[in-house]
Amino acid sequence: MYFTLLLISFIAATLSLFRRHETRNGPYTAIRLAFIQSLILHGLFIFVYNEIFSALNLITPLTARLYWFFVALVVIGWLSRSLGAKSSWQQLRHQLGSLVRVRTLDGRSRFLLYIGLVLIIIPLLILAVYTPLTITIRTSIT
Structure with missing residues (x-):
């Protein structure tokens, strides 16, 4: 919190x-x-x-x-x-x-933005949330 x-x-x-x-x-x-x-x-x-x-x-x-x-x-x-x-x-x-609003970006920049989100930002977000949860669950079990 x-x-x-x-x-x-x-x-x-x-x-x-x-x-x-x-x-x-x-x-x-x-x-x-x-x-x-x-x-x-x-x-x-x-x-x-x-x-x-x-x-x-x-x-x-x-x-x-x-x-x-x-x-x-x-x-x-x-x-x-x-x-x-x-x-x-x-x-x-x-x-x-x-x-x-990404409508103001040209097509190439919008494509790079989406690729960056999908390949970098979203996997890092998943790792940042998933790893502490599994560590917390494992330590509470043992």
Whole structure:
């Protein structure tokens, strides 16, 4: 359940960075840049948590929950500050809606997107969900 704090933080950071890059680049370039920068940012968050809390010998599930709760609050605050007015939220929703529709892509790019989803993303999703479930089931049996 606390894993959602990481997801909320990641999505909020990606949206905030997307909003920042969208004015200078097209929407597809902006979402790629935002995604990569959000991954780097969260890698930095994890590094900071590990280094500080391991030096203090405080790496526990409780401190991890508190840390990610704090990070999620900070990043959500950053997103709401970068968007500001209600019209900005509606504009962001409209921009993301246009990204989801792949009709704007040409045929070749759409084909590459579908191939990437089928051959890379969906198998990784299945592995990410299936492996922890089997490990949990096996450890509960023994």
